[in-house]
Amino acid sequence: MSQNWGPLYTLEDLKPYKIGIARDYAYQPEFDKATYLKKEPARTLVLNLKKLLSKRVDLTLEDEWVAKYEIANKLKEAEGKVEFIDNALSENPLHFVVSRKNPNHETIVKKFNEALAALKKDGTYDEIKALHGF
Structure with missing residues (x-):
């Protein structure tokens, strides 16, 4: 529209x-x-x-x-009938959450952050976003 x-x-x-x-x-x-x-x-x-x-x-x-x-x-x-206004009403970051009760919580968070950084660095993150229309 x-x-x-x-x-x-x-x-x-x-x-x-x-x-x-x-x-x-x-x-x-x-x-x-x-x-x-x-x-x-x-x-x-x-x-x-x-x-x-x-x-x-x-x-x-x-x-x-x-x-x-x-x-x-x-x-x-x-699809194709709506548009997104550039300036957002608000922007809220998303967070990955792991229970501290999980004995491996520190390792999980560390490995997740490392993997996400690698995906962003090699361009895979942007490819995934583009594949899904983002």
């Missing part, structure tokens, strides 16, 4: 839009507190994407990788 969004720099810039959100999901605190925004809750991202395609909401919020995965696997009719 192509639309000239213009610059979106603050939450105030979202005031004119109806925003699809996931019910019971915690967004950044400032967004959650912004009662002046028109937020339309739905149970899942897929439902929000369907609302977006049917023009019942103007935009929806989701991690770009998660959204692309959901579109590719659950809502193919949305």
Whole structure:
């Protein structure tokens, strides 16, 4: 859906839009507190994407990788019909977690970090992302 969004720099810039959100999901605190925004809750991202395609909401919020995965696997009719706005509402790092109760937790974390660094260094990481549309 192509639309000239213009610059979106603050939450105030979202005031004119109806925003699809996931019910019971915690967004950044400032967004959650912004009662002046028109937020339309739905149970899942897929439902929000369907609302977006049917023009019942103007935009929806989701991690770009998660959204692309959901579109590719659950809502193919949305492929090529949505666009991602460059400036994110927020960026949250993902972390790999291992229980400290696992007697090998330090080794697992160390080997994971080494393998990830090697994948990034030799270009495999970017190839994998590209293969899956990221």
